[in-house]
Amino acid sequence: MKLASALAAALLAGCSLGTAPAPSADVLIRGGTIYTGDEAPFTGDVAIRGDKIVAVGANLNIAAARTIDAKGMIVAPGFIDPHTHAGPWLASGDARTRLIPAFLLQGVTTAFIGNDGGGSTDVAGVLATPKTKPVGINFATYVGFGTIREAVIGGGNRAPTAAELTREKALVAKGMCEGAIGFSTGLFYAPQSFSKTDEVIALAREAAKRGGYYDSHIRDESSYTVGLAAAIDEAIAIGRATGMPIHISHIKALGVDVQGQAPTIIAKIDAARAAGVNITASQYPWSASGTSLVASLIPLWAQDGGTAALIKRFDDPSLKQKLHDGIAENMRKRGGPHSLLITEGQWRGKRLDEIAAAMKTDPISAAIAAIRVHDAGVVSFNQSEADIGAFMKQPWVMTDSDASSGHPRVWGTFARKYSKYVVADKVISLREFIERSSSVTAKWFGLAGRGELKPGAFADVVVFDPKTYAAQATYEQPTLPAVGVKTVVVNGKVAVDNGKLTGIAAGRALPHRPTAGTCG
Numbered sequence: 001m002k003l004a005s006a007l008a009a010a011l012l013a014g015c016s017l018g019t020a021p022a023p024s025a026d027v028l029i030r031g032g033t034i035y036t037g038d039e040a041p042f043t044g045d046v047a048i049r050g051d052k053i054v055a056v057g058a059n060l061n062i063a064a065a066r067t068i069d070a071k072g073m074i075v076a077p078g079f080i081d082p083h084t085h086a087g088p089w090l091a092s093g094d095a096r097t098r099l100i101p102a103f104l105l106q107g108v109t110t111a112f113i114g115n116d117g118g119g120s121t122d123v124a125g126v127l128a129t130p131k132t133k134p135v136g137i138n139f140a141t142y143v144g145f146g147t148i149r150e151a152v153i154g155g156g157n158r159a160p161t162a163a164e165l166t167r168e169k170a171l172v173a174k175g176m177c178e179g180a181i182g183f184s185t186g187l188f189y190a191p192q193s194f195s196k197t198d199e200v201i202a203l204a205r206e207a208a209k210r211g212g213y214y215d216s217h218i219r220d221e222s223s224y225t226v227g228l229a230a231a232i233d234e235a236i237a238i239g240r241a242t243g244m245p246i247h248i249s250h251i252k253a254l255g256v257d258v259q260g261q262a263p264t265i266i267a268k269i270d271a272a273r274a275a276g277v278n279i280t281a282s283q284y285p286w287s288a289s290g291t292s293l294v295a296s297l298i299p300l301w302a303q304d305g306g307t308a309a310l311i312k313r314f315d316d317p318s319l320k321q322k323l324h325d326g327i328a329e330n331m332r333k334r335g336g337p338h339s340l341l342i343t344e345g346q347w348r349g350k351r352l353d354e355i356a357a358a359m360k361t362d363p364i365s366a367a368i369a370a371i372r373v374h375d376a377g378v379v380s381f382n383q384s385e386a387d388i389g390a391f392m393k394q395p396w397v398m399t400d401s402d403a404s405s406g407h408p409r410v411w412g413t414f415a416r417k418y419s420k421y422v423v424a425d426k427v428i429s430l431r432e433f434i435e436r437s438s439s440v441t442a443k444w445f446g447l448a449g450r451g452e453l454k455p456g457a458f459a460d461v462v463v464f465d466p467k468t469y470a471a472q473a474t475y476e477q478p479t480l481p482a483v484g485v486k487t488v489v490v491n492g493k494v495a496v497d498n499g500k501l502t503g504i505a506a507g508r509a510l511p512h513r514p515t516a517g518t519c520g
C-alpha cells in the first residue's frame, strides 16, 4: 500500500494522526455540471465514501482524500448497457479483458449479459465469477432460451414434447432462482426460431412468477418470416399473457422491405403501453447491424440441424436452386452484396461484392464458399437514419450496444450516441441521452441503487468532456477506443483516471432477487 493511501485508510478508520482533519469523503468530484438522473443539470460536487455516494450539491464543504477537478465537465451516473455479448470477456482468463476497456473508456459501468437467448443455465456460476476473477464493470445476466432449447431439444425444427417442456421450464426456474434478471430470447435465431409463441410464453411465465424480465431479439426485425410488425405483436402478446415487463432489444427496421416502418411500430408499442403492457426497448446508434453470414443470408429451412446439415445441403444438387433463390432473396432484403462487410477471418474488411470479384464468381456462390470455410461475422448496412432517429426520440427507448466483436458498437456506442445524435444531429438532448443511458434503464430494470447520482446510491460515475467525448471506432477500424472520458468510478473506485484505465477491477455481479416464496 502506498503511503498516501495508507494514511487515508488510517484516517478513515478513525485514527487521528497529528492535526490533519479526518476526511469525510474518499473522492470528491468538484465543480462539474451534474446530471443526477432525474433532475435538471446544476453545477456542483459529488462526494464518495466507500462504495457509495454520500453527498451531491453545490459547494459541498467536505474534506476528501482525493479531489477530482471537473470544471467544464459533465458528471453523470455511469452508463448502463442492457444488451451486450460481454459474457466471455467477463469470464476471460485475462485480467485486462475482464476490465472491458471498451466499456469503461466510454463510461459504461454496468452491462447485461446472456441476451438473445444465449444466457447460461449455470447462472450461479456466472454470477460467482468476480469472486475469483475480478471484473471491471457490474453485470446482470439472463437465463437464455437458446441455451435451454439446445440442451433439451437440440437443433431440430419441432415443438417440445410435454416432458421436454417440463425440463425447459425447470431450467428457467433454476436460472431465476440463482439470480437471473429474467428470460432472454433470440427468436430470430435457430433453434429458437423453431419455437411457437406458446412455448415461449410457457417458459417466460417461469421467469414472470419470480419477478423476472423478458428480453427479446424478436422473431423478425425485417421481412424474413413473420415480418417486423408481427414480431412486435408477438412480444406484446407475451407481455399480455405473462404480465411481465417486456424489453425489445436493439429495436430497428432492418432491410429495404421494412425501412420507414418506425412510426407504425412506435404507435403499436405506445398503444400497448397505454393498454397496460409494460414494454420498453433499447437501441444502438448504428445503421449497420452485426450478425453472421449464415444468420443474414441462409434461409431458415436450410439452417435446420445446424452447420453440418447446412453443408450437406450445399452439396445436394437437388437443393441448389432453392438455396440459391433463398440466399438471393435475403441478400436483396439486406440491400445487396455491397451492404455486407465481413469482419473476421480471411475476408476481413471486404464487402461481399468485392469478395465475389476476388473469387471471380457471383456473390451468392462467394457467400457459400466463404460459409464452407467459416460462418464469419458481418456488419450489415440495413437501417435508415429516419427510423433510427424516430426510435431514439421515444422516452421508452434506452441505449444498448449489442456489443460483439467485429462491430464498432463495442468501443463506440455511448460515445457515438452523444457525438452524433446529441451534438451533431441534435436528435435528442444531452439530458435525454444521459437518462436513457443510465437512470431510465436502472429504474425500469429495478437495479437498486444504480443509475443515479444521489446520496446512498452506489458510486458509479462518469465524468466526460462535452467538447471532446466521441467515438473513434469505425466499421473499418472497430477497436479504436472512445475519447473524452476523464474519470470513471465503479463502486467508489476510480477505474478510469485522466482518461486512462487504472487497472482497478471494482465491478460486481448484480444478482436479481426472485420474488419471495417462488424458489423452494
Ligand SMILES: [Zn+2]
Pocket (backbone or CB within 6 Å): 116, 186, 217, 249, 250, 402
Ligand atoms: Zn440480438
